[in-house]
Amino acid sequence: MSDRQPDALDRWTRVQTLFEAALDHDGDARTAWLRAECGDDPDLYREVAAMLGGHRTRDTLLDGFAADLFDPADLDQALGADDAGAHVGPWVLGERIGAGGMGTVYRATRDGDFEQTAALKRIKPGMDSEAVLARFRAERQILARLEHPGIARLLDGGLDADGRPYFAMELVDGEPITDLADARRLSVDNRLELFAQTCEAVAYAHRQLVVHRDLKPSNVLVSEDGRVKLLDFGIARLLSADADDGLTRTGHRVLTPATAAPEQVRGEPPTTATDVYALGGLLYRLLCGALPLDPGLSASALERAVLETVPAAPSTRVTPSAAAARGTAETALAKRLRGDLDTICGKALRKEPERRYGSAAELLADVRRHLAGLPVEARPATARYRAGLFARRHRVGLAATVASLLAVGLVTALAFARVSAERDRAQTEADKAAEVSAFLASILEGADPYQAAGDTLSAFDLLERGAARIEEDLADQPDVQAAMQHVMGGVYENLGRYEEAEALLVAALDTRRRLYGSDHLDVAETERALGIVYRRIRDGDRAEPLLRHALDVQRRRLGPDDPEAAYTQRHLASLLRNRGEYDEAERLYRASLASFRSTLGDDHPDVLDVKNSLSVLLEQTGQFDEAVGLMREVVAAQRRQAAQSETGVDASLSATLATLGTLLREQGDLDGAEAAAREALALDQSVFGDAHPQTATSMRNLASILRDREQYDEAGRLYQAALDIRRAALGPDHPRVANLLNSFGKLRAEEGDLEGAIALSREVLRIYRAQPDAEPMRVAFATGNLGEYYEQVGRADQAEALYRESLRELRAAVPAESADLAFPLESLGTLLSGQERFAEAEPLLREAVAVRRAALPAGHRYTARSERRLSDVLVGLGRPADARALLTASLRRLRSARADAELVESAEARLAGLPVAVRTERGE
Amino acid sequence: MADPAPDVTHLLLALDGDDPAAVDALLPHVYTELQAMARRQLRGERAGHTLDTAALVHEAYLKLIRQDRVSWQNRAHFLGVASLAMRRILVNYAKRRSRVKRGGDAPLATFDDGAVGRVTRSDELLALDEALDRLAARAPRPARVVEMRFFGGLTHAEIAEVLGLSEPTVRRDWQAARAWLSADLGPPADAPAG
Structure with missing residues (x-):
């Protein structure tokens, strides 16, 4: 039902309405x-x-219920059909001994040989969809190896x-x-022996390139004689590339949360790290x-906990009954677990796969070392590790990167260390750096899960707590x-909380100016940070002097090529x-x-960042060739980095x-555009999967290019796929839908x-208007689009009304000189001009020309x-x-802006075709 | 030694709207449970009566789901999934009946010894099932309405809840779907051609 075409739906709507x-x-x-x-x-x-005929039909099946179609005795027999005694191969x-999502497991004996028993698994009736069959076959194939x-x-x-x-x-x-x-009250050592056997089996599977993916007690059985057997490779996955036939996508849903x-x-x-976990x-x-x-948490809370909550150390979770089941006392058990075993569990349960044991074999080796009384390889998680984890996990959900508090602290400490070269203050600065680090660490202790078991503080809680303590x-x-205020201000800025950032940075700047005067690197640093905040909230008037002053100080004191000055320069450039x-x-x-190039090398991310920004600027000023060249350089550099990275992809x-x-x-250049967009989509699909919002964005980008190429079918399919993803992710009434x-x-x-365009456009407006914080610009543009469609179907009256509405909405939303106004102005003006309402059209088009001339580089084709x-x-x-x-002036500007030849030629032709004498008639 | 009962509540909570993957995960559990309950219902005191699918679907909900953890939207989703499961149960059964019939090793119809005995109309059900798939390709929502009403025994009010529609909309969808399916299936043998 998911691949329905809007065409079919529209058609049905029409059928049903009629x-x-x-x-x-x-x-x-x-x-x-x-x-x-x-x-x-x-x-x-x-x-x-x-349908009208069907409507008159009486006594269709549909007037009753499906179950009425069966003789109850018959149905009973069918539903109750007992499989015991049935022959399968x-x-x-025999009896049913288990049932998973797709299959049922029976005890079975070989026909004529009751000695030979087996667990026979077969697909439940009615569950034999292609996906289930594929998984079933895969499980069998995996078991076979x-x-x-x-x-x-x-x-x-x-x-x-x-x-x-069946198999x-x-x-x-x-x-x-x-x-x-538990039943046998096995000691910790005996338990570790069983666990080691489990690891051996898993390690073997890993060597065969099989990941189990659902290791849990019910899949790890121990026989009477103490042998471990792994069961249920039902959602296992082969690691070899050729075996990944999409099973994994259907597979991950059935996990035990x-x-x-x-x-x-x-x-x-x-x-393999998943099995280690x-x-x-x-x-x-x-x-x-x-x-x-x-x-016992709700599904979403549990998901969050899996991502964020570092489990408490096992030694802290000991209960009297657990101790009894291990033949020992509570305190003795806790003591036995503390140290190595807490550490081994901690390392296996790290949130990031790459920080766990690399394989079941490595985990096994550490367990064996522990049993032999040797030191284990795993090290306890340090405060630094936990701080990094904290920063990383909050990065996931927030729009901006949450800079690791500690990392920021270290940068600050380094900055201090450099300033400390000023001899007379060396000791003070070193002390200060140490103090800043210690203070940060003490705040982060609040997120120490071993101190506050299971209770995770949010990033904001932590920051607020830190800000209060700084005071x-x-x-x-x-x-x-x-x-500290400077550091915290930077973190708030990264989080997009500009008000808090501004308050902290203003306070820091005041203090620093008071302490050091205005010509000081610490002052410059805070000025830059505050300037960035103002830039983000589009307060350029306040941002510019701060950034200029910071740049001036940094250049003089650090030299023009210092990276600090270069960062400031970059921010000032973006502002300008x-x-x-x-x-x-x-x-x-x-x-x-x-x-940046001279200090960081050609491929450094900061270098690429600046190239990216410069390219945008060059595009805006019509220097397309260099803009494209720069982006190609960035692409090439990132390709090199991807090739060298472990994952083979660069995010x-x-x-x-x-x-x-x-x-x-x-x-x-639609060929080039299409190639780039296709590659971007393929990358996103491989990194994020087919149903990720990022993939949807790439699909849209490619679709827009294909639309330009008039490859409407594929463009339509991509838009539809992107829509499905966004609707599933955001709901059907989200503005991004x-x-x-x-x-x-x-x-x-x-x-x-x-x-179709009109229907979609109406839906767009409905959704936008239903938003409590509807963006007036979007509403205005969508209204304008609807107007265009009406104009194209010949409904000029509707179109005119919509253009006027669009213009009104836009005027209310943007400054009077905004170039955006040109769109409805030009549409309305052109419509009126086509109706020979020239006097009404003139002021509209004059305004369109004026705002475009003011906002766009000279000779821009929109202005033309x-x-x-x-x-x-x-x-x-x-x-x-x-x-x-x-037109003469227009052509002159086009020529001096080196606009493309086609544009110039068409302007020349237009000029040449102008009537010399007064004409009142105007043909189309 | 079987897995502990899968946590259907978790699966239900993960079921976000009509996400097909989540429905796939939930369906087998609901299917198994509904089938077992149907068996009990038919063997219990209601013996001789036809299967009460609506009661089954609601009972399955009470049995499988931890009520304190879910909201009414989740309940609506569950009823939707249960209707789909009921459809599969009955269609699978009809297929088996139909195969047996073609094999010729079973009576064409069996009769209960009481008043409610009736002929099992497997082929008609299978034809309807296919027609419903055709309708779903054109008009997914009305097709869902039919599934929930005809197979799941849900009321219009409940269907409205599942699909997030108003009751009049559900009624209109039903009316149109019924007309379309009746036309698609052709006139019943004993009715005058319309």
């Missing part, structure tokens, strides 16, 4: 009415007429009489490892009897206080670019690019390719399906277009001389 309306007409009148309504669409008529089924005493063996497989697949495995008479250990690893919750592909959870339970995370605890050390001061912005970008490459694609599209519908509408219009349209109006008004003057 059908309902027809019911209001009677007899012959109905037929006539319907014929008239359907016009030249005989299929539509036939379908609705058939060479096996006779595993021959190990610790893994239940595959005996046989085939199809039963009904054609349903028979070694029947394990055993108990789940945790149950057995309380034991799933963070990467599984995130939907990332599982690796599960083994860590198993060890944890074996040791202290509790699950690492509280399984109180450091009141007598203003220099340290200001340094946004303020339209392109020349100086370009100069500053180039200067900071040069210093920023797809974004860069998207920018490059947009740039090439603007320039009309509407944004896509808007693009989709444009596609429909270009395809010539204006009715507005000028051309105004010239038409002037001709219509009988003022060809004015038109000539306008």
